[in-house]
Amino acid sequence: MDEFWVFGYGSLMWNPGFPHVESQRARLGGYRRSLCIWSWVHRGTESDPGLVLGLDRGGSCSGMAFRVAPDEWGAVLAYLRERELVTKVYQEKTLSLALADGRKVKGVVYVADPAHVQYAGSPEPDVAAKIVHAAVGASGPNDAYLFNTLTQLRAMGIHDHLLESVAQNVEKLRG
Template sequence: MNAPLSSHGLSTGSETDTPVWVFGYGSLIYKVDFPYLERRPAHISGWHRRFWQGSHDHRGTPEAPGRVVTLVAEAGAVCVGMAYHVRPDVFAHLDHREKNGYVRVETALHFDDGSASEGLVYIAAEDNEAYLGPDTEEAIARHIARACGPSGPNRDYLIGLADALRQLGADDPHVYAIERHLLALT
């Protein structure tokens, strides 16, 4: 995948083998299937996590996509997640894992100790083919309840994310409301 970077041009380090920070805000928080040098809780500003991206390859199928998170820009918003310091060779795996509409974008990462660094985040913008867009949290929960793909039931993705966010002490009303609606269905 030829994933574009922002105009700032942060390198993935492939020319120099320099490690790069990657920010995870969805399954990258709790499903770490790649090597990393360091892992730290972090947040990015100006973005909200939303279950507005379709998943045709992991939590759904092309005929019945699941719903996974992407980021939506909003002034003043803060998105809590996990940052990983990785070597550039990890991007081959991550680009494949995040192939369903996501591109790498440069962002400023803020760590819990008050320090900051430039890094990369995968975002699926509304102009990608798998984008499903907004809906009510109840409707999103019903969608998630019936979706399943090669990586398993979509509900496992939601529950795993909600649990991981609680462990980070993150307040995410969108995710927790969808989880409440999903649990009420079962």
């Protein structure tokens, strides 16, 4: 492997948590961003789960790609596995990414496992909003995750209709 890239589509975009030497917008084909994961650790608990993003099959997803320096590859991969594979609801894959500057690279990507017990499918925005509004996990409130992700997406000029709709419903619940 000549380069090590990581694709972020949710919290990795605004909180990668690892050193990188380059970052830029990227597109992943064949998967779409979806609130399809029951969060039992970071944004909820097993008894009161939150909802977090996963990459579900179909469509495409714009996000951020981060290039990691060669001397950091092992440490970054270990960090990502500890963070993303804590309950094995994500599958680690190496997939093709299209970078904003026109380059095509391979990157480490974490996609949803639809056979896993934490796979939530596609809840309607009003249902998702009730869950997101109420849940809290080890990394904080579920709604903070949603709004931080939306802030990053908006800054990148990405309009995610599903997340915008969930956020509007959360705002209604806040009163």
